[in-house]
Amino acid sequence: MSAARSEWFPRVRRRDTARVRLVCLGGAGTGSSEFAGWQAALPGWVEVWAAQLPGRERRIRQAPARTMIELADPLAEELRGVADGTPWALFGHSFGALVAYEVGCRVRACGLVVASAVVPHLQATRLPVAADDDETLLDWARNADGTDPDLLADPRFARWLAEDLRVTLRIRREYPTVPPRPLPIPVLAVGGAGDPDAAAADLERWREYTTGEFTRRQIGHGHFFLRDERESLLAVMVEQLDRWTGGNLS
Secondary structure, three states, rough: OOOEOOOOOEEEOOOOOOEEEEEEEEOOOOOOOOOOOOHOOOOOOEOOOOOOOOOHHHHOOOOOOOOHHHHHHHHHHHHHOOOOOOEEEEEEOOOHHHHHHHHHHHOOOEEEEEEEEHHHHHHOOOOOOOOOOOOHHHHHHHHHHHHHHHHHOOOOHHHHHHHHHHHHHHHHHHOOOOEEEEEEOOOEEEEEEEEOHHHHHHHHHHHEEOOOOOEEEEEEEEOOOOHHOHHHHHHHHHHHHHHHOOOOOO
């Protein structure tokens, strides 16, 4: 096992036994640390590639991407640059699901997992807030219960978070509302019960985004179920990844 580093993937533990690489993309206001511990919790044949978007965590001094093209194009190029035949699988939570889908439009993958997200062509009409001033955005973050209250009390962190949320909403607002472009790969849609931003009916619409197999699962509760129900989520994902790569859970 060896470590690999890049701006997009600051810490990847390479596994000689890997037969699939899982690219993980977090939602607004999160970075690669959202997936800390995933590698240790997954079997040896899964290699986690937790993406670090510009303007977040280790790349906080960089300007955040202002458009989806600024995110998806260089991220896809990064993946193509290290491709060696090991298949990619894509995972995205919330806004990260939209990015994962766009990367899937650019890079050949064996499957896509989307969590807590409405389908791409409804992004612009399903924004959680109407205004994007700091007060509105920070109130939204508090009510979503996905950010440590102590961090929100830090003025510097609060300013950074408000700007990250604002940029994310702008990308969603400007995303095309055209009919879906289905991917020729299987899609797994997962979400928590009672999520105000992505109900079961929203997850079901991801069926329109694949010409292959579609699976939907409900795990835990709320928008951030992936934190409280990590073990259950990873178990469902491992089952799907194994099927997608033709393995036998070895």
